[in-house]
Amino acid sequence: MVPGLGSVRASYPRRLSGGQNGGGGGVSRASWRRRGAARCFGEGSPEKKAATNLQHFFNYVAVRIVLAQLESYNREAYVELKEFVSRTSLNDAETFCKNLIRESPRHKGLAMRILEVRSAYVKTDFEWDNLKKLSFKMVDEANTKLMRDYVLEVSHIEDENYKT
Template sequence: MECTTVLPLSQLSFFPPKPCNRQNRAYPSRPWKQRTSQPTRFNCQKMYVPGFGEASPEAKAANNLHHFFTYVAVSIVTAQLQSYNPEAYKELMEFLSRHSLSDGDKFCADLMRESSRHKSLALRILEVRSAYCKNDFEWDNLERLATKKVDESNTRLMRDYVLETTHGES
């Protein structure tokens, strides 16, 4: 998924590597012994994304989705509680007013330690979070929607820029 090889710009090529000419090999029976003065070229099909250090963009997105799944699970559980257990709903809503959902794991850990009743709510949230992620979240739809959003946004921004810059030339 990731390519971590970094070559100087002077060694990068925008053209595919030339096919190997088998007649000019120094050791035709042992190609691994062949010596070349050319730098080794790595064919990586993915873009190198600088500045992410400890994690890839996908790892950062997964982390954000992880927290989002907690938010979704809390929404599902609160909706369920509201209709069949108003007392637990009220307790969870009070807890929500005092604790941030920005870090899903911290939220669940704090909820577990609040009381034994809260612990059962936290376990329910963990269960729903896992089930939603594995069974209900539409991963293919996410890819389709994200790609569509980027394409539409790029088109809109380019169109707006062209309209803005050509409108003044009239």
């Protein structure tokens, strides 16, 4: 906890209206946080933004899987998809697939395969529980490291100021 700031939970009001005891139809703490987060992220919640980014990631994974499959059994299709990927950004999953479908009838088949693979990957292969655990761990470790580095930095400055 940062000195002087209290905990994050304590900094939220119990109710935004209706007094301390929550009477009068105020807004709940969770609802208040979600609305605040939505304002910070523009349209949609942080979860919506994360889901969109995951969709782009899953599309990228599906393209890599399909390329690996094609490389071993359909070299011509592999070269065609590889060429398309080299000139088309994978940063937007929907735009990528839309453009691939419209490229040619053969590319449409590749796009359909990518859509199948990304759907199967999301539903059966992706380790959702592991994602949650890793996310918690990474945030905690990053926070600890940043705070430790800051304390070390400040303590050196204070030591030097104390000596002079």
